[in-house]
Amino acid sequence: MMEWTDRHFRYLARQLSRHTLLYTEMVTTGALLHGDAARFLRYDQSEHPLALQLGGSAPAELAACARLAEQAGYDEVNLNVGCPSDRVQNNMIGACLMGHPALVADCVKAMRDAVSIDVTVKHRIGINGRDSYAELCDFVGQVAEAGCRSFTVHARIAILEGLSPKQNREVPPLRYEVAAQLKRDFPALEIILNGGIKTLEECAAHLATFDGVMVGREAYQNTYLLAEVDQRLFGSAAPVRTRSQALQAMRPYVEAHLAEGGSLHHITRHVLGLAQGFPGARRFRQLLSVDVHRTDQPLALFDQAIELLDGR
Secondary structure, eight states, X not given: OTTTSSHHXXXXXXXXXXXXXXXXXXXXXXXXXXXXXXXXHOOOGGGOSEXXXXXXXXXXXXXXXXXXXXXXXXXXXXXXXXXXXXXXXXXXXXXXXXXXHHHHHHHHHHHHHHOSSEEXXXXXXXXXXXXXXXHHHHHHHHHHHTTOOEEEEEEEXXXXXXXXXXXXXXXXXXXXXXXXXXXXXXXXXXXXXXXXXXXXXXXXXXTTTSSEEEOOHHHHHTGGGGGGHHHHHSOOOSOXXXXXXXXXXXXXXXXXXXXXXXXXXXXXXXXXXXXXXXXXXXXXXXXXHTGGGTOSOHHHHHHHHHHHHTTO
């Protein structure tokens, strides 16, 4: 979800769901410690509850970044042990760490020793060459002994050679039964299911087995999916917001971003996921993806997009 779940998308998501835990895009330890940390850590207070997802494998560096996250007010730090990209593998980040459970355990312990907020791990059910259930249990067991109590399980293995990140989300089969067995064998741990979940009906069904569900790309590409999450999964009695209400609520945020010298496109590129299933959706997408680059009145164009929704 790198370059997708930035602060602008998260602000939009929060207009649709008050209770969903939001995650940042993965931020590497190097980016935080040697780059523009303030930019990577920036968020709006309305985004809580909010987790910072880190990529790294050096315990001391991850501990330092966890401290930055806690100081910035994040509710959770999540270590990414699931990304299969060649780029991150070369830096010992992501899914390749599943082959090094003792190192992941050291990383978790270092972070837990450094902060009082939750430290969690997101991982696959295995990697090529280390994909047996016994090896998965060994990984979870070692990391749990280091103090991690919450594991988000992408129910596919990652094939680290020969497949692109996109193919790694599609080619290895989903094996929800493996994640379910993990929950049975580690009942004291929080096990959150990830991978291939596209509807709230599926979410509700999986919650009969798991402690939570994580929805990634579907929530981005079909963002209005989030509109009924609070009512259907959290028992909220609040009315479901329409798309136009969500965008109207974002207007002061957009205005402030423009006043800072920001571009409307920084925000509207994340709004396109709302443009599904209603008359005028194509024009809505064109307005916010094409016309946005031509206008000299960005706020007026944003208002025009709201009007196109016609209360939907």
